[in-house]
Amino acid sequence: MIKTNESKIFFDAARTGDLESLKKSLELGTDINMQDKKKRTAILLAAMNKHYDVVKYLADAGADINRQDQTCLNPFLFGCINGDLKLVRLMISAGANLNLVTRFGGVGITPASEKGHIEVVRELLTSTDINVNHTNYCGWTPLIEAIVLNNGDTRQQAIIKLLLENGADTELADQYGVTPIELARRKGYKEIEEILLEAGAE
Template sequence: MTAPQIQFSPEQIIALFIEAARSGDLDLLSQFLTAGMTIDAADSRGYTALIVAAYNGHEEAVRLLLEGGAAPDFVDLKGATALSGVAFKGFISIARLLLEHGATIDHANQAGRTPLMFAIMFGREDMARCLIEHGASPDTRDADGISVREMADKQGLSALFSDTTH
């Protein structure tokens, strides 16, 4: 007697792929990709495996996905990229990896907030320094007209820009 075939919907398959990224399961991610999984497949919130792996701090999964061709600037339904997520979480090595693979440093989400803004808003001073070193603009303004410098002043991080001109 043969075992019954289990059928999964495309949404369920994407959910399993993204769950593998959430847990940093390199073997399972590799199996999905070998089987032909679309690397930038997104769930109902617009999250891709890369966004989820980055947000959850799985550097090797991020590397695997980027080297497999994942788009570093894919955006979720709120307009955020993987770099936005790691900026507020403070995962500097993953931010560097994303930037090495072409992530846009000043990509703004739907609220006009850039990765540097997230780093500053969440007090991630080392991340902010990293982003500034890679060319993030301190003069960008969000949708409310608040600049990066103003956010830094409110967070007590204005010294980040002591070497740059207004």
């Protein structure tokens, strides 16, 4: 069992981006996939603090990039949620599992669509085979999230166009049977309604 102070040194090194201290900890036998009280791994802590060199080092050294903390976060999902394109690309290159879900049951493209992270959405749609029609625990697809959980502005409109161009199903309804176009109408998003109509929604 690793001593408490040794684990603290390891996690602190990941959190602060101290790559040399982190390397020394690993050389001393620290478990690269050790988790703290919140079940966060060193690679997640480094990712959360934008220490990309540490993230890449740990991934190359065999860290489990898919391991999730107590709130279901891992580096890939954290990057998608927070619009960190560099981190998302790092994780895609490292072979991130695209099917793991957030605490709300969405895959990476779900929160990225909801929060207006257009660059991340584009990256996921063009460089991965992530499921554009994945349904989360609320019965919502990324398309529905992009409509109902933001303000309908030009960024959201661009995301919706991207989703539709890459196979988003306009007829996949929410858990109450309400379709995306009806949800857009209820929100008063005329521009989004027009985009959906052009895509064949009824």
